[in-house]
Amino acid sequence: MVAPKTTDPVVADTTPNNPFERAGLGLLKDPRDLIFLRVMAKISAIVLPLATLMFMSEPWVVALMAFPYIGYVFLNFGGRFGLMLHANGHRPIFKRKYSFLSHYVPFVLGPFLGHTPTSFAAHHMQMHHAENNMHDDNSTTLTYRRDTFTQFLHYWARFFFFGHIHLMRYLWLRGKKNTFRSFVFGELVWFALAGTALYINWAAAIVVFILPMLMMRWLMMAGNWAQHSFVDVTDPNNSYRNSTILMNSSYNHKSYNDGYHIIHHLQPGLHWSEMAQYFQDHPEEFAEQDCLVFDGIQDNQAVWFLLMRGNYDKLARHLVNFKGRTHEELVALLKERAQRTLGHRRGIVEFEPALPKESIAAK
16 A cells, blocks of 8 residues: 655754754754754744843833734744654753753743643653543543534633643652652742743733743643544544544644654654654555544644534545545544543443444444
C-alpha cells in the first residue's frame, strides 16, 4: 500500500544563519532543534520588549493596544511556543551541562504566552501520556459526546476550575511527589508574578499575563478535545484508534508536525521531523488499524469547529479512505467514534449510540 504523499516537514534545518545560531548549536542535544533557538530568540526580542512597553503605559493606552498586542503575539507565537514547550518536555533541547537553560522556556517565556511554568509538563508528560485518554487521565474525552458544544463547555469548565486539584490528587496518589512539588511551585510562581504585575500596572497585567492564560487554557482544551474526539469504543486504549493524524497542513510546518498525534502517542520520544516520514514508511500499519487520517484540514482547532457544527460531511471528505468506504460510511464511522464511551474504568466498554443500534451491530 502507498501512503498519500506528504507536504509536511520530513527534514529539519540544521544550518545556522548567524553567529548566534552557530554558537547555539553547541548548546543543543540535537542540531535538528535549531528552530527552537530561533523561536526563543524571536520571542525574547519581540514579545518581552512589547510586554515591557505595556507595563510602561497608562491603562487607557494599554486598552488601545490590547487587541493588537494579543492578536500579534498569539498569531505569531502562540502555537509555536506551546509546541516548543511540548517538544522540550519529551526531548530536552539542551545538553545536560546546559540543562539550566531549559528553565528559560517555561519560567521566563511561558507566562507571556499563557502558560504557568510547570503545569504543561506535569499534566501532559506525567498524566496524559501515562493514562492515554483513559479514565484516570483527567483530561479524558471518553465521558463526553464530542460533537456537542454544551458537553465541551462542561469539559472546559471542569478542567479550568478543578483541573489543578484533580492533577495534584493524581500526582500524589501515583507517588509522583517530585512532579507534585514542581507543579505546586510553578503555580505559586505564576500567582506571585501575576499579583506583582497587577500591583505595578493592573491593565498591563491583565493583557500580558491573565488574558493569554485564559485564552491558552481554552485553546489547549479545544485542541485536546479534537485530537481525542474519535475513539473506537471497542478499544478505547488503542493509540491507533483514540486519536488522529492531520497531514498536508500548513499547521505542521508551524507546529513541528503536531498533526501526527497518533504517532506521537505511539512513540512519544520520536523527533518531530521524523513523524511525517514514519507515516510514509508504514502505511499498512495505519490502514490495518483503521486509523483516522485527515488530509488537508487546517489544524485541530478546525476539527473542533467542524465537530461543534456537526459538519461530518466536510470531515469525511478529508479522510484518507483506507478501507474503500463510501462517503456515507465514512460519516457513520466518524459519528460512531464521537459518541460517549462509558464503563471503561473497570474494563467494560459501553456506549451511547450515535447511530441506530442495528447499524453498529452490522459493522
